[in-house]
Amino acid sequence: MKAIKLLILMLSLIATISCKKDNPEEIKRYDVEKYIELLKANQYDASELPAFTSSDIPALLQYRNETQVITNFPHNMVSSLGMPDCKLGMYVLWSIESIRAVAIKSEYLIGRFPSQNPIVQKKEDWSWVEDNNEVHQIVSQAYFDWWETNQNKDFNEFKNVDPLKNTDYKWH
Numbered sequence: 001m002k003a004i005k006l007l008i009l010m011l012s013l014i015a016t017i018s019c020k021k022d023n024p025e026e027i028k029r030y031d032v033e034k035y036i037e038l039l040k041a042n043q044y045d046a047s048e049l050p051a052f053t054s055s056d057i058p059a060l061l062q063y064r065n066e067t068q069v070i071t072n073f074p075h076n077m078v079s080s081l082g083m084p085d086c087k088l089g090m091y092v093l094w095s096i097e098s099i100r101a102v103a104i105k106s107e108y109l110i111g112r113f114p115s116q117n118p119i120v121q122k123k124e125d126w127s128w129v130e131d132n133n134e135v136h137q138i139v140s141q142a143y144f145d146w147w148e149t150n151q152n153k154d155f156n157e158f159k160n161v162d163p164l165k166n167t168d169y170k171w172h
Contacts, residue, residue, distance in 0.1 A: 032059035035095075039088060042072035049074055049098045049112040054155035057099060057147055063092045064140040067133070079116035081172075086118050090136055093143050094118035096163075097171060103159040108171075115171035123170045135169065142167050 030038070030050050038044040052060070066088040073091055075083060094114065100106075101114035108115055120139055121129050129135055146163035164170055 032056050036063055036088070036092070039070050039073060039091065040068060042070060044073055047074055049095055051102075051112065052095065052099050054099055054103070054159075057096055058151070060092050060096050061144060061147055064089050064143060065137070066092065067136070073118075074113075076110055076113040076116050078110055081117055083117055083119070087131060087136060089140060090131065091118050093139055094171065096143055100159055100163075103155065117172045119172045120164070120169035121172045122168055124168070129169065138167055139164065139169060 032052070035044065035050055068088045069085045070088050070091060071085045073086060097114040098112050101109045102112060106114060110116075119129070119131055120135060121127060143163045146158075146161065150158040150161070
């Protein structure tokens, strides 16, 4: 009986050791166009946001006003809110916020997720905001203005400036 238990233990140990581990350097790196293409086709299968940098922000901003609804995108697993869909433009803006959050080592950062969800809420009372075109446009314009005002500076000079600072909104 002990021999069988030992054999099972050894096989389990061998199986565990031989499992292929994800190497962070092997994770696919996407350029912005491929990322958007995969999101639009609902074929983005990574569990994290891409490791974009500030140099990717201009390309991402080109998609900020997209209203196409996407259904296959990385979700922050700590959130209890199940989001079955999201507007592509809001998701892209959240991706830009991820770049900023990683750069400032935000206390809200979970993996590469800058907040729990790619939706905004009211700053004053944390109330939910319906994802409508007006809110989307306000958030989109805030990020565009933030970039246009600062794009000729070193990113380290303005990464701490919240693009939503002069709006009524914050990321959820």
